[in-house]
Amino acid sequence: MNPLPLSSLRAVPALALAAALVSAALGTVGTASAQTRGGTLSAIVQPEPPILISAMNSQAPTQYVAGKIYQGLLTYGPDLKPRPELAKSWTISPDGLTYTFELQSGVKWHDGKPFTADDAAFTIGMLLPEVHVRTRAVLLKYVASVRAVSPSTLEIKLKNPFPPFIMMFEVGTMPMMPKHLYEGTDYRKNPANQTPVGTGPFMFKEWKKGAYIKLVRNPDYWKKGLPYLDELVFNVIPDSASRAVAFERGDVQVLRGGDVDNVDVKRLRAIPGVDYTTKGWELFSPMAYLTLNQRKPPFDNVKVRQAVMHALNRKLIADNIFFGLGKPATGPFTSTTLFHEKNVPTFDFNLKKARELVKESGVDVGKYPVKILSTSYGANWDRLDEYIKQMLESIGLKVSIESSDAGSWSGRVSNWDFDMTVTFAYQYGDPALGVERFYRSSNIVKGSPFANVQGYQNAKADVFWLRGGSTLDPAERQRAYSEVQKLLTEEVANANLLEMEFPTLYRANVKNLVTTAIGLNESFDKVYIDKK
Structure with a gap:
């Protein structure tokens, strides 16, 4: 038996049907206004995630949305070198066994409680080893102790040297979780899982199952003057042809790798006013x-x-x-x-x-x-x-x-x-x-x-x-x-x-979209829509 012929593998979008499906799926979600500060950025989440708590679910759609709600201690540049996030500085002892993080000041959870080293110690020492299977394997094997030296200083001691440990502090691997909401609870059944509370630039507002997930600006975000956007909307659109139509019509401004059929990428990339990149996957290499x-x-x-x-x-x-x-x-x-x-x-x-x-x-x-x-x-x-x-x-x-x-x-x-x-x-x-x-x-x-x-x-x-x-x-x-x-x-x-290889397609007036090695999983705190 021969392989499937090429003709049987290509999918031709049913544009008329897709347009109708897009209208139904998007409902009343608005498009972004063209200005440096303010407006709504509309994107797609595909498939619809089962949960928005990345500490408990590592699937790509969860990480995409949750990366705007939660944050890690570090993020990473395209060269894979660590950059500050919730930690403003860090040191590693010469023997590779002690990691000390100095945390940012003035950080608050979305419910107004302060973020401290106690939250970080609880997250890394207790919560993640129980619920984050990928991270748990490393933490249980290598981490000897985690403690808050002070409200702003976190110390992690390893049992043995583990050179890759410094690569583990991005938001998908070690998202910081609020101790005051999770300590002493059944983490997986905690009601807070339905209304996630993080430190990120955007706060959870609404999840209409089968339609969209809506996040809004965190007015008390610790990075002064940020974020630029008022709102993020992640649309759930039923099929790839409809998602392509949504982008063509401008109903969504960003397509993540996998949002549309690969056969449509070349055509969509050629639309005037559309930018394209394959950057932002350096850390992931899927x-x-x-x-x-x-x-x-x-x-x-x-x-x-x-x-x-x-x-x-x-x-x-x-x-x-x-x-x-x-x-x-x-x-x-x-x-x-x-x-x-x-x-x-x-x-x-x-x-x-x-x-x-x-x-x-x-x-x-x-x-x-x-x-x-x-x-x-x-x-x-x-x-x-x-x-x-x-x-x-x-x-x-x-x-x-x-x-x-x-x-x-x-x-x-x-x-x-x-x-x-x-x-x-x-x-x-x-x-x-x-x-x-x-x-x-x-x-x-x-x-x-x-x-x-x-x-x-x-x-x-x-x-x-x-x-x-x-x-x-x-x-x-x-x-x-x-x-x-x-x-x-x-x-x-x-x-x-x-x-x-995952392409990102986006309207050219969307700025600062892909800036790090984790790409679209980033916080979007510096993303803005240029009205020019």
Whole structure:
């Protein structure tokens, strides 16, 4: 069986229907007025997030909206160097074990209570280790103590040196949470989760499910004179064609990567008065991958997993499904991140080899029907699911596709209730932060879809991860990470598909939109609309 023809992979927007859907979805949400201070910036959140508390949900839509409500101690420039945010300065002891942060003065929570080092110590020492699975793995392993030395000074002591630790203080990884609202409560069931309270430039106002999320200016924001905008509106629009129409008509001013079908990007980019950038992803370096549940047949057999890799034409996926916005992955580390190893086992597109591997496995793959649990990220991902289904059926598997929304997908994958699923994840500038979490045996934990949910276990890999994350010697880190990349690639610990490239399209009068390595996940406190 041949790959899907290109014509079957392209989606032609149904513009007439889309226009009607846009009008219904946007309702009475206004567009931005053209002025330096004031006005509304309208964007899209896609898919609709299950919650706005990024401490408890790391999915991309949650991080996008919550980054305007909450803040971290630091943010990061395009060069990945730390910049002040809620911390105005910091020092690291020569032995790499003590981190001391001096906090900004005059910071208040949205309910008027002061933000202090007690909040930071509570967040890092108590709340995040319980509810933020990605961050928890590092905190429990490396942090010895967290304490407020004074209302404005935070001290963190590590058990062992951990060089990437300074990269962990952005808002998606360590969002500061209000101690006075969460201490002594069931964090996940706290009523405050419905009306988030942060320190950021925008405050939660309204969430009309299925329509929009509205944030308004924080009048007591600690950065004087900011933010410039009065309001942010994140519209929930039902399909990619409608989202493209909303942007064309000016009903929304910003499109984030994935908001529209990749086939529409070139056309929308050519609209007069539209700017385009792929910057703002330096910290994340997103990787798209197919996760195969290794707890049961047929994917508990490494030869079957290798057959899956040979059955997928990743160049076709990059060129014809994602329309050139990405390139085939060679292994678990993206080529833009630290310690990437080029010399890893390769899996060329070879259906004959795939069928031979299935035969060698001794597994009658047809006896074990499998489902692809779909994400709700849009048409590109739907077509990818269809392509994977077709190609795996061509080597003997029985495959169906099961739809889900963002919330149910997160719950199902977090609890290992899936056969296979395609998603993408951020690498966070260092493998110890963004990659290790998917493969360490100790991170086979329920509670997050971005952990070792596939159940991969290898004691050799665990040793390499420990060595790479605990030494201060970059050369030793490289040796450890080179070995682990070879091992994970050979065993198809995950079926890595694409190093993704996300475009941001925006109206040219929207200024200061992408300024850091976390791009649109930033606070937007300096974003303004130019009326000229």
